[in-house]
Amino acid sequence: MEPNVNNTTEPHHDAKLPVIRWVASADRIPENRQKVLCYTGHRMIENSWCMHTDQDAEWFKRTFTHWTEDVLPPCV
Numbered sequence: 001m002e003p004n005v006n007n008t009t010e011p012h013h014d015a016k017l018p019v020i021r022w023v024a025s026a027d028r029i030p031e032n033r034q035k036v037l038c039y040t041g042h043r044m045i046e047n048s049w050c051m052h053t054d055q056d057a058e059w060f061k062r063t064f065t066h067w068t069e070d071v072l073p074p075c076v
Helices: 054-063
Strands: 035-039 044-048 066-069
Antiparallel strands (some): 035 066
């Protein structure tokens, strides 16, 4: 019996999704000019991080709880 390719209720077990590894901002901030996805505790924001002064690092830690390298959405 051939699988029903039109059946959308069955999960796709062969799909490989990337594992997103979040970094706590209190532990480490991104490298300068690194494109990142940031989480504020309420929403996610894509950000090209650029540090101009030492105070910028403290602002980043206060503003974002976590960040990760910018990832592309999975292909469907």
